[in-house]
Amino acid sequence: MTQKKRKFKTQSFYDRIADVHNLALKINGYRQSVEKFLKSLDLKIDENSMVLDAGSGTGIVTLGFHSAGFRPCKTVALDLSFNSLKLSRGQFKKDKKVNAKNIVAVQGNILNLPFADESFDLVLSCGVLEYVPLDEGLREMSRVLKTGAKLVFIPVRPSLVGSVLELLYNFKTHPLTNVRRISQRYFNILSRHKFPITEPISWSKTIFLLEKK
Numbered sequence: 010m011t012q013k014k015r016k017f018k019t020q021s022f023y024d025r026i027a028d029v030h031n032l033a034l035k036i037n038g039y040r041q042s043v044e045k046f047l048k049s050l051d052l053k054i055d056e057n058s059m060v061l062d063a064g065s066g067t068g069i070v071t072l073g074f075h076s077a078g079f080r081p082c083k084t085v086a087l088d089l090s091f092n093s094l095k096l097s098r099g100q101f102k103k104d105k106k107v108n109a110k111n112i113v114a115v116q117g118n119i120l121n122l123p124f125a126d127e128s129f130d131l132v133l134s135c136g137v138l139e140y141v142p143l144d145e146g147l148r149e150m151s152r153v154l155k156t157g158a159k160l161v162f163i164p165v166r167p168s169l170v171g172s173v174l175e176l177l178y179n180f181k182t183h184p185l186t187n188v189r190r191i192s193q194r195y196f197n198i199l200s201r202h203k204f205p206i207t208e209p210i211s212w213s214k215t216i217f218l219l220e221k222k
């Protein structure tokens with residue numbers, strides 16, 4: 010399948026399932042897990058910082074980031090899916106722990122980010138790079154990050170639950186050896202974290218904290 014067809018297929022899939030997907034994430038406590046993890050990091054984000062949630066879906070990671078207490082100048086939530094973005098905007102506005110004025114939800118492709126080189130102080134990316142060639146996705150995220158800035162990369166990890174999700178959501182899990190090898194082309198791997206086993210996000214996801222070389 011060509012990149013263009015793949016992109017169209019993914020976009021219309023997430024446009025169809027935005028509500029159900031959002032509900033599933035809420036029931037699973039994804040936001041709380043992301044919030045707890047991000048709170049544990051010293052991300053050096055202040056009122057001048059620019060943050061990108063690359064492949065933001067319905068906004069769960071952006072919400073978790075904000076309820077963790079981070080207050081950047083601007084958070085850009087970017088996704089292919091129009092309906093997911095629409096839903097996310099509604100959630101940002103309603104949420105008391107979030108300053109919606111500082112969040113902008115934009116439609117775009119993570120392989121062709123509409124931003125200048127070295128625009129961001131932090132990129133968050135959860136469950137998205139499984140839809141694109143890993144090298145191209147990481148290279149583009151690295152391009153828009155400032156040197157020394159961090160990427161919180163939350164990929165799907167090979168597991169039984171990961172395989173079921175792969176079928177349901179139509180993506181391809183990247184083997185962790187590839188994740189490490191390809192990440193190192195653009196980033197230093199600062200650490201790898203695991204979500205606690207009691208949290209549903211741990212059944213399918215893992216975390217790499219990366220720093221742009």
Ligand SMILES: C[S@@+](CC[C@H](N)C(=O)[O-])C[C@H]1O[C@@H](n2cnc3c(N)ncnc32)[C@H](O)[C@@H]1O
Pocket residue numbers: 016019020023034063064065066067068069070087088089090093117118119120134135136137140141178
């Ligand atoms: C599994 S969801 C994860 C959403 C969100 N990061 C989260 O953790 O809730 C995958 C998202 O990636 C988006 N996506 C897939 N390929 C993309 C691309 N090339 N550019 C931008 N977004 C993409 C989909 O539209 C979908 O919203």
